[in-house]
Amino acid sequence: MKTAPIALALAMTLVGGIAQAQTVEMIVPFSAGGGTDTVARVFEPGFAEALGRTVIIRNVDGASGTIGAAAAADASADGLTVGYLPIGPLAIQPSLRDTSYDADSFDYICQTTSTPVFLLQKKGGDAASVEDWVTRGQDGRVVYGSSGPGTIPHLAMAALSSAAGLNAVHLPFAGTGPAMNAMAGGEIDLFVDTATVLENNDVEALAVFAPERLEAYPDVPTMTEAGYALDFSVWQGLVAPKGMEPATLASYSDACKAAIETDRFEELAEKTNTGILYRGPEDFAAFVSKNAEQNRAILKEAGLTE
Amino acid sequence: MIDFAFLADAFSPATLFAIVIGTSLGVVIGALPGLGSVVGLSICLPFTFGMETVPSLALLLGVYCGSVYGGSISAILINSPGTPQSAATMLDGYPMAQRGEAGEALGWSTAASVLGGLLSCIVLILAAPQLARFATRFGSVEVFALILLALTCIAAVSRGSMIKGLAMGAAGLFVALIGTDPVTGAARFTFGIEFLTAGLDLIAVVIGLFALSEAFSRLAEPHGGAPTVANARLILPRLAAWKGRVVNLLRSSFIGCLIGALPGTGAATAAFISYASAKQASPRRDEFGKGEPDGLIAAESANNAVTGSAMIPTLALGIPGDVVTAILLSAMVVHGITPGVRLMSEHLDVVNAIFVVLIVVNIVMLIVAFPIVRAFGKILSIPEPIIMVGVIVFSLVGAITVRGNALDGVVAVLFGIAGYLLRRGGFPLAPFVIGLVLGPQFEQNLRRGLLLNEGDILAFPFASWIAAVIFTLTAVLILAGPAKALLPKPGPAESGRQ
Structure with missing residues (x-):
């Protein structure tokens, strides 16, 4: 049986x-x-x-x-x-x-x-360029989020922080969604992600981590133009x-x-x-x-x- | 002027068909131990690619809402939650079934599920943008405070021995540490086993702890264990029986709505918090855990209220709160709808159709519940060893399917054996699940809070008024028990069981 x-x-x-x-x-x-x-x-x-x-x-x-x-x-x-x-x-x-x-x-x-990634900040913030954040990070501190340790958002920001000598705090989140929630609430200043994330959230792009400007985003300067030759995708x-x-x-x-x-x-x-x-x-x-x-x-x- | 053209989509034959199929399938999947919301949605996702947009979302929403409800059926009938979301339902549902009131228990859980779901639809329709904006004010410190508050509910579900309950809660928190450090990415407590770097899967552990250990105890003591409840019928509670319980329903649904709107918390957390607060507030608090309908109402209305409000950040901000909403969003992407902050303005027709579909799903759930419960009742009248073998097979299949890894089946079996031994030792299992569910959230938010405040945990209560309020509430809850025991007893609140 x-x-x-x-x-x-x-x-x-x-x-x-x-x-x-x-x-x-x-x-x-x-x-x-x-x-x-x-x-x-x-x-x-x-x-x-x-x-x-x-x-x-x-x-x-x-x-x-x-x-x-x-x-x-x-x-x-x-x-x-x-x-x-x-x-x-x-x-x-x-x-x-x-x-x-x-x-x-x-x-x-x-x-x-x-897919190249962008440096993102909350829409309508008082910083207008990579330079603004670099100054802020050298004088005080900037907080950046990521979708977890060792993800591209983390690596790209870590590379920028060491290239520009920023005093930066890294807050890892369990994915892009919670990180975007934190950006909307003002807990993090900066995030790095693709155009999908740029388009779907209340954020704006400060720069693209690519050697040349993108056809779809001709107004977004490259990191190289800001003085940091960083290329991430x-x-x-x-x-x-x-x-x-x-x-x-x-x-x-x-x-x-x-x-x-x-x-x-x-x-x-x-x-x-x-x-x-x-x-x-x-x-x-x-x-x-x-x-x-x-x-x-x-x-x-x-x-x-x- | 509202354009009601979306109603044509929402009430098309294809959509209604998808709702009925999806909801029925969801209830069945939820009721089978091991198969939960995520597995159900993953199974259905490929089918939606060939369907129209609204019917495909209707299918997925039906499966989602149905599965959250369905878990309560097996929680009540065989003392094994079909999904982790229903772990709190078991606390009062099964004792009722043991008393021969399985039909009434199913009736309460069905009514509470449907009403909780409908209430959250109303909140979603009326206040999605406002609630979504409020939810963004919950930063790491605020969510940490909320999780801390939730952990106090371990005391509420520790039947018998408080020490054993707290020990199990701590063990659950510890097991949640196994895997990868959320800040550094380093492996910890893995003993060099690569599989463990992913952490233990919640569903595999819950299946082992509840479903497998239940099957083991019944197979070990064929007639010593509690009788299976055969031939159960669903008996909806009479209107008069709701007297004194409506406030509980509203409060529990509200808790579900609030927690659902916070990305990444979820229905299991909501059910436990709501259960604990109902236990604090209910005039029948001493009956909790012994088969009190208030406990069922608290758990089931809260977890189903999450289904509607989980859509709040998803639809208002385009932020998927969990895997379930991420799957829904990916179905939208495939159909050419870009989810995001502009979803409500650019695709209002789809959003409105989702609102209508959610309401219809909850009503259909009430209707399909009757035949499905009847069918489960019939299945349970076949000889118990065969049912239990079936439970074991489904549990293992479910455990393995979640992440596609056979080792999760091994984890389930190990926790099944552990659960069997712990039951025999009189250790309550619910606190363990609470620790395990809340552990990752607890740690991640604590550590982010510490990073933000330069390691100063004493700065947490001063982070915002939200944090201050929640921390104060937690302190009051923790101190209330001992204080009650020490002070001279004022009147009826005599039973300071803490």
Whole structure:
């Protein structure tokens, strides 16, 4: 009597397992509904179609994306598991903590997006430029928020603080939402994030962390113009566990390129102010390694790593 | 002049169909131990991509509100909250069911849920922009004060031994520390295990502690444990029974509305705070924990009031307060609506449709509750070992699904064994969950407050009038118990159980 339900449960698992065998699993290291997940879910149909296979998204959330990235690194390199990973777990977290993987644990399929970030303040504040905040930070103190330690908002502000010699207090929040609430309430002075955050909240941009002004925001000066040559962006890309067949890697890379060229993906990118940027396997690998190096130096400077 | 064109969208067949499906699904998902709001929404999110905007939001809102209510069904019938939000419902719901009043308990929780939900819709419609602006005045110090106030409710839910209750609360706070330091990003209490850097998942722990340990005790002592309540029917409370309870309903709903409007706090916190304050205020406070409808009203109206008011920061400021609202916002993005401060001005039709949908969802919830409760009652009349095996399977599936990690199943089993032993030792489990739910908020806000005030915690009460008021209230609550015990007893307030 007691064994019947157990046998049934086992049988269902088995049937489910067989049905899943030929589908490609795409690990997204954050929960459903997050920024990375939203883009991944629009990327997936185009990728699946170009590949001619079913692709299923699996959200493996936790520890700033490192649990999901570790799951992608640990999977078998048979092409049935890929990871859709953003900058954090790929190029920041491995320097910040002991992750079981590092940049060498992956084969790089393609980069999909790259979105520059802005220096933001509450709309209608009395400061009007980067210079104002630098003066204020050198004389007194400035408080900046982030969506957690070791995120791009944190790194970009930490880099600016040390470049300009600011007396800055860093307040980490559990995500952009609570941080924007704190900015609306006046608890934090500055925040760094993408155009989406700029557009959706009562904030204004003081500068963009990019070498040149953006076409969409011609009035926003660059950090370089303010005297600090800082370049930060958030990006995402598709990776596979190390050791994938070169032919499979090439076909996945082609499918990825096709996916980001679909109307659907371009539409979402436009709506969410995400910059589309394709880099092939070799370029992407080189970019990640360079980016990780830069972030490691900032984390060291900010006293977060040795 | 209000343009009522949005009503066409809100009452289209597709929307109504989505509401009925979503709400029913939500109630069932909420009632199954292990599957909660987030899992339900993640399951439904991909389906919304092919739907129109308003029906897809209706589906998600139905699942959300339904699941917050649904958790109370299993809390009452099998002493396991279907979702963490319903942990407080169990405190009085299950004792009522044990007395043979399962139908009445379900009736109270259903009525309180629906009324709490409707009241929060009214607050949302009338005062969203004002409340959203007020909520932004809660900085780190103010939220810390609020969490401290909430922690005093551990005393209210410690049945039997106060020392055991406080010990469990402290243990819950400690378990919340496992994972990653929120300020430095360093791993702590992880013993080099990478999985632990993510911290323990609340849902996995709650499932283990309540659902699995309940199943273990019943399987261990087949006839020694409490009887399962079979064939329960939902019996709505009569109007006369509400006498003396309306104030409780209003206060609890108001607490739910306020807490829901603060980004990142949530329904479980609201239910516990409301339960504690109801216990302070109720004339029947000594009956709390023994099956008092006031306790059910407090917990269920507050957690369902959060569903409406969680939309306040989301719709008025575009700030998602939690994972649930983040999923709703992402569904909007996919449909070409940019959430944000201008949502109400640029997409008023969608916002108005959301208001109407929320109201309809709460009414539909009342209707679908009857057949679903009936079905659960029928299921519970099959032999208990089979039900318990089912509870175990669902619990494990639920625990694993939340973060997509099989190790969360192991965590649930370990906490199931711990919960079983703690129950046998007479330790109350609710304080542990309170500590665990509030722990991360407590720590993050405390540490941000310390960073802002250069390490001076004594400066906290002077940060703002809001902080001063909440800290004073907390001090009064903590000192009231001992003071009552020391002073000569003035009249009826004799039972200073603290």
